[in-house]
Structure formats: C-alpha cells, structure tokens
Amino acid sequence: MTEDRKYHHGNLKRDFVDAARILLERDGVHGLSLRKCAERVGVSHTAPKNHFGNMAGLLTAVVTEGYAELAQKMRSEAEDRNQRRAHALQAYIAFAQENPALYDLMFSRDRLISDDPNLMKQIGTCFVILSDCATDLGWHGGSADAQNGKGQIALWSLVHGYAQLVTAGRFKKENMQGWSILDILPNGSAD
Amino acid sequence: MTEDRKYHHGNLKRDFVDAARILLERDGVHGLSLRKCAERVGVSHTAPKNHFGNMAGLLTAVVTEGYAELAQKMRSEAEDRNQRRAHALQAYIAFAQENPALYDLMFSRDRLISDDPNLMKQIGTCFVILSDCATDLGWHGGSADAQNGKGQIALWSLVHGYAQLVTAGRFKKENMQGWSILDILPNGSAD
DNA sequence: ATAAGGATGTTTACACTGGAAAGATATATG
C-alpha cells in the first residue's frame, strides 16, 4: 500500500461503477477488466468482490444504473416537450448514441445477472414509458391489447433495433441527415 | 502429438469455424475460447493463427457465414411461400431464435473486424433482401426514397429489434402465442 | 526425380485475466 490513502476507501461501490462505465466506453465490453477499474480507483483488484461478488455483478450494477438513467432522460425530455410523450423516443436514441458500449451491454445475454431484482425493476420502468409512447402514437397492434400487446412490442423493437443499428454504423450517414426516429415511424406521426 | 492423426489436418479452417459455432451457442460469446475450439478440433491452440490471424478473425469468419446462411434462409422461405417476400421476415426471426448467441455476435461492435470485405458483402446481401421486403410491404417512409430510404431503415430496425428482444426473453411468453412478426408490422399487412 | 520454398502445425514463453483463500485493518456493536 503506497501513498497515504486510507485502508478503507469509503466510496468504493460508487467509484467502481463510475470507473467501469468510463472504461467500458473507452475499451469496449471486451476490453474492460476488473484490474483496470481497480487501478483507476486506486484499490486492489479483489476489492470489488465484497460489493459486487464478481464481474457479472459489477456489470449488472453498471447496466442497472444505465436503465435508470435512460428512464430519467426519456421522462424529462417528454416533459420538456409539452407532454408529447413520443419525444421520449428521441431521448432514447440520444442515450444510445452517447453510450454505445453501455447500451450494447444493457442487452447482453451472457454477461449480466439477468434475474437481478433491481435490474428487472429498471427494465420494467423503461418498458412502461415506452408503452405510454405507443399509446400516444396510437400503436395498438390491431387488437387493443391492454398490456404487453403487439403495439408495445412493435414499438420497443423498432426503437431498440434502430438504436443498435445506428450506433453500429449500419446505415450510411448521408442518409441520416435532417430527421429523427419520429420520422420513420410507419404511421408517420412526427411533429 | 498423440494418436495417429496427421501433422496437417487438411480441413482446419472449415472445422474450426464449425467448432467455434457450436461452442458459441453452448458457452456464449464470452465463454468461447480459441483453446476450447482447438481441443475440440484436435489441434494445438495456436494453429488457427495461420488461417484467421487472431480471435477477431475467427469470429468474423463465423459471423460472415452466419449472414450468408441468414440470406439463404430468407430467400428460400420467400420462394416457398409463393414469392411473398415478406415471409422472409419469419425466416429471419427463426434464424435468430435458432442461433441466439451467433445472432448477437453478428451485431457486436468490439469483437469483429467490421470492415472485412467478405463480411460487408454478406451484410449487404441481407440488406438487399430486407429492402425487397420493405418494398412488398409498401414501406417507403413517406417519401419514396429509392435506396437506403426510411422504409428500409425502419423495417430492418423493427425486425432486428424484435429478433434481439425475443431471443433475450424480454417479452412475456404468454403474450407471444399464435402470431408471428408479420402480425405486428404497423401497417398490418400480414396474409 | 529432387531440391527449394511456402504453407501448415507445434512448442514454448509471456503478459493479462477473474476468482478463491487467508490474512490485515478499520468500523460498528455489545
């Protein structure tokens, strides 16, 4: 133990999540490591075990905060735009573009603890917001299913697919100028 | 070198891709390793270097074959269904459900050589097929853009998002009975 | 036919990884 840092860090859990998130965007999911995070926080590489259990626990914590942040941004954007909830979709895409590696990790199947209660809760929150958007857009999927109907499923599919394909660079940039996701919604209800 | 196996394997490239694909679905992208593949093929763990360069090269080869197979399945499904090209979408979803780990890898951003010419060619093939579907469905995105228009972008986004969310188990199974992706397309043109 | 050279695999070595186990230190609780 060099320097004069204290034996007990005090804020390790918080700082570790922050470090992981920064390194995640810098090096990608595959380039991220516990040891790099630990070095950045200034702590031994086994310290996170007490707080997260293992790597999957850390990534789950990072992703859970990601969903919470996504929900918050969707909500505040919708409020700013005079209660037109569909504008939350623009915030959704912006979040994915600003945090591409994190966004990918949020939909990973083999790196997270997918049944973690906090994670499931935050995912559910996002789904509710998107369902509200579907309602505003009149997406009932033919038969007006109340919850988890075809309209909600179709909308989340479209938004998620667009987010991932755009951040992956699958569409030519010259074709993406001057319009947002609201302009490609099949029923054409933009502004 | 035990056994009577020959020094030169003869089919290493082919067998390595097959082994990688099997282990990919068994252990996930994160659980896959060159050494496991090599052991399964019966060869030293550095042998693939001659054929693929590195891990990213192997994964790129696997994924490239994945896109080729996806295109082939979409085409033959559309032909079987009396030239209704939109049925290719069902084949697309089926492919993702049968190869969930591979499908995820096909859209990974930090594990592939994303500018590999063969890979880009196969991706382009799939995009063309999907564009044909968009045409059949009348998805022109408002203004009838010729290529890479909003209709094509919207359709691939919806199909990809649906494929990934379904294979990730994000929708409740009891809400997914008795219908296919053709039934959630916003303009409702199924059969 | 045969020698030369390229293609294909192996051996060895190394830096890096996540995790387990045991010990050290600080904080909380009686």
Added chain:
DNA sequence: CATATATCTTTCCAGTGTAAACATCCTTAT
C-alpha cells in the same frame, strides 16, 4: 473497552490470446 463484522490486501492459481522459434508436410520449378 472488547468483540464481531465489514472492508481491503496479499498471495496464489487456472485459464486466456498472442508472439516467436521450430518442425513437418506439400507444391512447384528445374
């Protein structure tokens, strides 16, 4: 103040991808 618990370190291990040097086979030109 004493004891227990939470937090962090040290040490160790199996597993990973990759580079370099070497071994073996195949092809091809003479």
